[in-house]
Amino acid sequence: MTNLNSKTAPLIDYNPIKLVLISLWLLFFCQPAQSQKTPLYNSFKPGGEWLAEDGIHIDCHGGNIIYVESLKTFYWYGEHRGEPRGASCYSSKDLYNWKKEGVVMEKGDIQIFERPKVIYDEINKRYVMWFHYDGNNYTVAELGVAVSDTPTGPFVLRDHYRPNGHESRDIGLYFEPDTKKAYIGYAADHTNLTIRIVELSSDYLSVTTNDVDIKAHCEGPGILKKNGVFYMLTSQCSGWTPNPATYYTAPDIMGPYTDQGHPFIGDAGNNSFNSQPCFIFKIPGYRDAFLYMGDRWNGGGRPESQYVFLPVTITEEGKMELHWYNEWDLSIFTPERRRE
Ligand code: GAL
Numbered sequence: 605m606t607n608l609n610s611k612t613a614p615l616i617d618y619n620p621i622k623l624v625l626i627s628l629w630l631l632f633f634c635q636p637a638q639s640q641k642t643p644l645y646n647s648f649k650p651g652g653e654w655l656a657e658d659g660i661h662i663d664c665h666g667g668n669i670i671y672v673e674s675l676k677t678f679y680w681y682g683e684h685r686g687e688p689r690g691a692s693c694y695s696s697k698d699l700y701n702w703k704k705e706g707v708v709m710e711k712g713d714i715q716i717f718e719r720p721k722v723i724y725d726e727i728n729k730r731y732v733m734w735f736h737y738d739g740n741n742y743t744v745a746e747l748g749v750a751v752s753d754t755p756t757g758p759f760v761l762r763d764h765y766r767p768n769g770h771e772s773r774d775i776g777l778y779f780e781p782d783t784k785k786a787y788i789g790y791a792a793d794h795t796n797l798t799i800r801i802v803e804l805s806s807d808y809l810s811v812t813t814n815d816v817d818i819k820a821h822c823e824g825p826g827i828l829k830k831n832g833v834f835y836m837l838t839s840q841c842s843g844w845t846p847n848p849a850t851y852y853t854a855p856d857i858m859g860p861y862t863d864q865g866h867p868f869i870g871d872a873g874n875n876s877f878n879s880q881p882c883f884i885f886k887i888p889g890y891r892d893a894f895l896y897m898g899d900r901w902n903g904g905g906r907p908e909s910q911y912v913f914l915p916v917t918i919t920e921e922g923k924m925e926l927h928w929y930n931e932w933d934l935s936i937f938t939p940e941r942r943r944e
Pocket of ligand 1: 666718719774823824841842843844880
């Protein structure tokens with residue numbers, strides 16, 4: 605006879621309801637840690653949502669990318685259009701997957717803070733940020749300059765002024781690897797009617813008087829050099845609405861520049877694939893790998909504005925061309941041969 609009150613009753617309670625509850629609890633709380641929070645990208649998808657490692661759309665507009673060889677890292681700087689406003693920085697090892705390093709300079713009292721461009725000063729081991737410094741109605745029209753000892757900030761404002769007395773709004777930056785000189789192209793007098801190019805001092809902290817009107821119209825200049833020819837891509841002035849961008853060529857960074865028309869091939873909307881240029885990044889490790897960085901502002905500079913990143917081709921005849929890709933990756937470029 606079984607003694608139901610026996611002290612040797614089983615330790616495990618096989619009550620089915622309890623078992624189901626325990627299983628559910630285990631299922632819910634004992635999930636293995638997620639190895640990857642965000643999708644791992646292995647390509648560019650121009651114009652789409654682009655999540656950083658934190659799972660949030662990248663908020664880094666109108667800026668530029670640098671590669672810091674000693675850290676083997678790409679840094680992307682741009683306008684942080686969410687709060688706090690200012691300049692954001694993202695880092696990456698492959699240009700597809702980005703980690704938010706934070707807001708590296710808060711704009712604070714500066715009313716308009718746009719188009720930050722960073723250059724690394726290898727000699728003084730400093731990161732110098734130039735940007736469009738303005739008042740709410742865009743009539744202050746100055747360059748601002750800020751400095752940081754690390755790529756991830758904080759950048760501290762050092763100065764702001766009109767370069768050689770000229771108005772300055774949208775800016776672009778060009779670094780010449782042969783001479784280590786840097787230049788700023790800026791939408792200048794009067795109210796962006798022309799672009800001027802100014803050479804920076806050797807420590808990149810101030811402008812020199814080598815400053816010319818290149819009679820090119822008119823915003824967001826991105827510059828590249830191939831076979832000794834300088835190519836400048838600029839948009840027209842239509843605020844946050846895209847327009848057909850034009851490229852110019854010159855035998856020297858300071859000009860003279862010649863209008864060569866629109867480089868966006870098959871651009872049905874005639875609006876630079878619905879983007880506005882901000883920079884052309886020469887990707888290291890490849891031969892002539894030029895990355896067009898454009899902003900798709902969608903009529904307003906919001907944090908969720910997208911990016912149009914496309915390869916820039918210089919044809920055998922020396923023409924600049926940009927073709928649309930829904931998706932592409934760096935394998936379209938030819939890797940540079942390593943020096944033995
Ligand atoms: C655009 C310019 C932007 C911003 C905007 C304001 O033309 O490229 O950076 O200044 O105007 O309307």
